[in-house]
Amino acid sequence: MIEDKNQQRTSLSALGEFGLIGHLTRDIETSLPSTLKGIGDDGAVLDFKDKKVVVSTDLLIEGVHFDLAYMPLKHLGYKAVVVNVSDICAMNATPTQITVSIAVSNRFPVEALDELYDGIKHAAKVYGVDIVGGDTTSSQKGMILSITAIGEAEAEDITYRAGATSTDLLIVTGDVGAAYMGLQVLEREKQVFQVNPNNQPDLDPYNYLIERQLKPEARKDIKAILKALELQPTSMIDVSDGLSSEIIHLCKNSGLGASLYEEKIPVDPQLINVCEEFNIDITTVALNGGEDYELLFTIKQADYDKIKGNPNFTVIGHMTEESAGINLVTRANTQIPLKARGWNALSEGE
Amino acid sequence: MIEDKNQQRTSLSALGEFGLIGHLTRDIETSLPSTLKGIGDDGAVLDFKDKKVVVSTDLLIEGVHFDLAYMPLKHLGYKAVVVNVSDICAMNATPTQITVSIAVSNRFPVEALDELYDGIKHAAKVYGVDIVGGDTTSSQKGMILSITAIGEAEAEDITYRAGATSTDLLIVTGDVGAAYMGLQVLEREKQVFQVNPNNQPDLDPYNYLIERQLKPEARKDIKAILKALELQPTSMIDVSDGLSSEIIHLCKNSGLGASLYEEKIPVDPQLINVCEEFNIDITTVALNGGEDYELLFTIKQADYDKIKGNPNFTVIGHMTEESAGINLVTRANTQIPLKARGWNALSEGE
Numbered sequence A, B: 001m002i003e004d005k006n007q008q009r010t011s012l013s014a015l016g017e018f019g020l021i022g023h024l025t026r027d028i029e030t031s032l033p034s035t036l037k038g039i040g041d042d043g044a045v046l047d048f049k050d051k052k053v054v055v056s057t058d059l060l061i062e063g064v065h066f067d068l069a070y071m072p073l074k075h076l077g078y079k080a081v082v083v084n085v086s087d088i089c090a091m092n093a094t095p096t097q098i099t100v101s102i103a104v105s106n107r108f109p110v111e112a113l114d115e116l117y118d119g120i121k122h123a124a125k126v127y128g129v130d131i132v133g134g135d136t137t138s139s140q141k142g143m144i145l146s147i148t149a150i151g152e153a154e155a156e157d158i159t160y161r162a163g164a165t166s167t168d169l170l171i172v173t174g175d176v177g178a179a180y181m182g183l184q185v186l187e188r189e190k191q192v193f194q195v196n197p198n199n200q201p202d203l204d205p206y207n208y209l210i211e212r213q214l215k216p217e218a219r220k221d222i223k224a225i226l227k228a229l230e231l232q233p234t235s236m237i238d239v240s241d242g243l244s245s246e247i248i249h250l251c252k253n254s255g256l257g258a259s260l261y262e263e264k265i266p267v268d269p270q271l272i273n274v275c276e277e278f279n280i281d282i283t284t285v286a287l288n289g290g291e292d293y294e295l296l297f298t299i300k301q302a303d304y305d306k307i308k309g310n311p312n313f314t315v316i317g318h319m320t321e322e323s324a325g326i327n328l329v330t331r332a333n334t335q336i337p338l339k340a341r342g343w344n345a346l347s348e349g350e
Helices: A012-024 A075-090 A110-126 A178-195 A205-215 A221-228 A243-254 A269-278 A282-286 A301-307 B013-022 B073-089 B110-127 B178-197 B202-216 B221-228 B243-254 B270-276 B283-286 B301-307
Strands: A035-037 A044-046 A050-063 A094-105 A130-138 A142-153 A169-175 A235-238 A256-261 A293-299 A312-320 A326-327 A336-338 B036-037 B044-046 B053-063 B094-104 B130-136 B144-153 B169-173 B235-238 B256-261 B295-299 B314-320 B326-329 B335-337
Touching: A012 A130, A012 B169, A035 A130, A044 A094, A044 A130, A050 A075, A050 B144, A075 A094, A075 A110, A075 A142, A075 A235, A094 A110, A094 B053, A110 A130, A110 B013, A130 A326, A130 B283, A142 B053, A142 B094, A142 B144, A169 A243, A169 A301, A178 A205, A178 A282, A205 A269, A221 A336, A235 A243, A243 A256, A243 A282, A243 A293, A243 A312, A243 A326, A269 A282, A269 B013, A293 A301, A293 A326, A301 A312, A326 B202, B013 B130, B036 B130, B044 B094, B044 B130, B053 B073, B073 B094, B073 B144, B094 B110, B110 B130, B169 B243, B169 B301, B178 B202, B178 B283, B202 B270, B235 B243, B243 B256, B243 B283, B243 B295, B243 B314, B243 B335, B270 B283, B295 B301, B301 B314
Parallel strands: A050 B130, A094 A130, A130 B053, A256 A326, B094 B130, B256 B326
Antiparallel strands: A035 A044, A044 B053, A050 A142, A050 B044, A094 A142, A169 A293, A169 A312, A235 A293, A256 A312, A326 A336, B036 B044, B053 B144, B094 B144, B169 B295, B169 B314, B235 B295, B256 B314, B326 B335
């Protein structure tokens, strides 16, 4: 396990609860004008003036959402922030603050939490959010992370899942499926490692996929790009559970159907190679993979010229009347109803 | 275990993740003008206009923070909300929204989560807060609850831990120590039950203590009472870890010392009786018990007449210069330095 690699091990009980909180948050400073008071009181105090406030929260559980056998703690901290920041971006809002709650069993030394916090602080810096509060306690088993992200937006910018109309174009940023295949590669390497711990894997052919899994990024940049294009999306969601599942969310919330064109789905060349190596269907991975943290949104057809040829965006289909259903149009030009396979955490655990 | 009493048991996997979230949140409505959008999108959207926003978060872990052997799930849900609402009240702000994240192992049927949510919804109603988001997932072991509370306040009303001056009076609402002794009674009954499951305990002599433990209340009422008295506290905190620990927090944040008078500490007559029965020192319990969720605050001496004789408040001491230290003045008129024993979750767990 990662945390056993530490040379120095300071037990959590040596610091105590208040000591640990003080230690982990000792160098956390706030920088945004909207943060009036950060860590250190019963609550943080924020000031958004006349802007609207967007709030989202996620719970990450060891053994369910992450495996410390191949997820370095620093990356875990980074990713936990990204996952939440992504939700704020998916409202077309700007992330501003996070709170970070952590529960750990005594098997983690203080140095392990330092690594985790390094990742959290690094992500906070990269995304320009202030860490304004949280809770630190013990767990009976493993590590639990709960992050709440807060953001701000002008009322007119906020984009909901509902709001698309039946002729809107369906657009996704970046590419999809890579994070899922990165996980498959890591799972395979973990098994190889268990059989032969001295094996030195060559992960170069998988670097993009692994980075997408271990160090995903939220598309905080998209809001400014859309603003510069004078483009207001009609609906928006982030791709956390898989493209298929997210399209269905947009359709259900907007009371519409959709046609998604298989040939249009953007995938990285590395994904194609590795899917062949693993003998897995690329479209299945691209549709159901999840954890890409790209943004999926709709725009009016009349706005098409604003994004035409823009490398940030791919038009992957269009919305339809609800009665037409939610379909994948394959390369062979057949229609297959989309299913929300997504990622079902509730079938796991003891 | 409580959750085994259910006649009907629907497994979580039968509903699936999205199904479960939909089921648990199906009748949640929002009522505050500051809630523009609640559950059902990537984030909630809130509007506080020119008010400041207060945010606090807590993580509650089965086996660390609660024991389902004597904590009914409905009470647990209620208490989890109260704990967070109390933090908002401790900033002299008005609680407005909460997010609720839950992780459970498969040993819990859907009906158990329904009970938990009933308690959460009831508390939300009692405290007038909207449930605007959250996360529902599986855990590897036991139940995990993470609640974030949001509140609003005019800038001039917000009261921090820092802000007291050396001549301020130290005041506590209600009484302290009862929740801790309620826990001792429940622990004893649990042991009796394990020896003899047919034993019918008479808990009447302990009803106040047990209620303080199982169904504590946050002092949302205090802000309005202070407002009506035209009284602005100079510093404030809620009593979650124990009176002693909280006094030390106020002192450290304000750069002061304090004198606490043993004879002034408000305790319920039932606490006195039960401490005698358990042969435990009342003052020790009152100082270190925790989980009372009363408010501890300081006011200027000149404001004393505003609270004199008010049954909501007890003057328990006064602040001093930092060099005088933080002391308990006993009934025998000796000074003993206060220690933050509080409650140290990090010495527990595997």
